[in-house]
Amino acid sequence: MRAVIMNSDGKVAVETVPDPQLPGPDGAVIKVDAAAICGSDLHFYDGDMPSVDGLSIGHEAVGTVVEVGPAVTGITVGDRVMVSCIAACGNCPGCRAGDPATCDHGSTIFGFGAGLGGAQAELLAVPVAQSTLMKLPDSIDDEAALLLTDNLVTGWTAARRGEVSPGQSVLVLGLGAVGLCAVRSALALGAARVFVYDPVAGRRARGAAFGGIAVGDDGADPVAAVLEATGGRGADVVIDAVATDRSLDSAFGAVRTGGTVSVVGVHDLNPYPLPILIGVYRSITLRMSMAAVQSSWREVVPLIAAGKLDTTGVFTHRMPLDQAPEAYELVAARTADCTKVVLTG
Ligand SMILES: [Zn+2]
Ligand SMILES: [Zn+2]
Known part of the structure; x- marks a missing residue:
């Protein structure tokens, strides 16, 4: 598959990498329909935070489930889903409260080089699918869903x-x-x-x-x-x-x-x-605070669906995945014209 790769010098490239495997019986693999570039990705790009060479980057994705583990219930192949930018055990008091960053067993952000792949890719392996993924109602479009993976819940x-x-x-x-x-x-x-x-x-x-x-x-x-x-x-x-x-x-x-x-x-x-x-x-x-992702979903998704919270106007650019290097350059300029970029296909 193709994936956006960040190198330690902040250079961004789109490379062909091995497809991700199902991350255990409670995991899923999704085909990424749209991913977004986040301000926190720029810390690697700008060199504020150290990056390894070959980092598969990105933590904001919506997609379609293509594979689920046998222990997953409530999520099936073909479901349109959004991915919590933070993954955790799903089962401890913090996770059950919907705040994965407070997981007793530690939490991990996608695309930060800590074991989870990057969302700016064609496929993404998702651990603990039942809590990390949310099946999307039709009332939530891809842009709203991408905001719900991180920026809006933050x-x-x-x-x-x-x-x-x-x-x-x-x-x-x-x-x-x-x-x-x-x-x-x-x-x-x-x-x-x-x-x-x-x-x-x-x-x-x-x-x-x-x-x-x-x-x-x-x-x-x-x-x-x-x-x-x-x-x-x-x-x-x-x-x-x-x-x-x-x-x-x-x-x-x-x-x-x-x-x-x-x-x-x-x-x-x-x-x-x-x-x-x-x-x-x-x-x-x-x-x-880090985003209390799932507890915020419980509150914000109904507000969006009821038309009480507007999600439009945040994304300013839509570009193909292959143009990720140009997209990063645009976002990193932090101008008034470019707030946020969606990467598709
Ligand atoms: Zn983000
Ligand atoms: Zn937990």
Whole structure:
């Protein structure tokens, strides 16, 4: 089969590799109908995180089941499915609660070089199919499903773990796909005002089109703008969908005393100097989360199906799998024009 391969120098190529095998009796193999490039894939591309040579990359896929193990029930060959970006045991308290990142036995992300293949490929082997896969209702199209494999459930988790409540003010830092999904999630949970900031003007404009209130235009300080708009208090909840030292500084600067900073961005490997003393004095709650995939599916899939959560407008490009090198170049430029790319065929 063909697969997108990332090398240690960040070079991307489409190569022919062996077909994946059924990963045990509880696993499945799917034919990938569409895969997406995620901001976290760029950490390998940009060299923030070490990659091995020949890494089969990608963790966002929807597809059709072509093989199932004998122990799998509820998923059959021919089913249209989406794949949780995180795989885990499926059976411990954390997994049963729908939060595979908290698995007692450890969790693994597809395409991160930790034993699971990459989703940007023609076929994908999926362990513990019963919990890692979800059969898709017709009301969820491929683009919505791709967002549900990671970015939308990450944005939803950010808002839920931030405990966004009706009437509150929220600031979302970083308006890539996760940030945009966090804006809609916060609004769906009843936030009265969602301030949005990204250093790229066009991305702030997109955040405003998604229902946010753009801050930091014309080079203004986004923290000062949020403080001013909230009468000096700060936002009840700050969602950091970037997690650089700079965005974390902004999050702690813009959150109100007693408020919550909810981090879902992927920081690089260097430690961040956490302002503990200020955080303690101001009773700041800090939450750091991976997507609670299956518990979010239970909440978000019905909202999408009922037309109460919009999933359109996040994907900006659709390209064939063979053009993955060009697609990575586009996404890595982080312009206003390219938020997210679907790879098909
Ligand atoms: Zn992702
Ligand atoms: Zn588990």
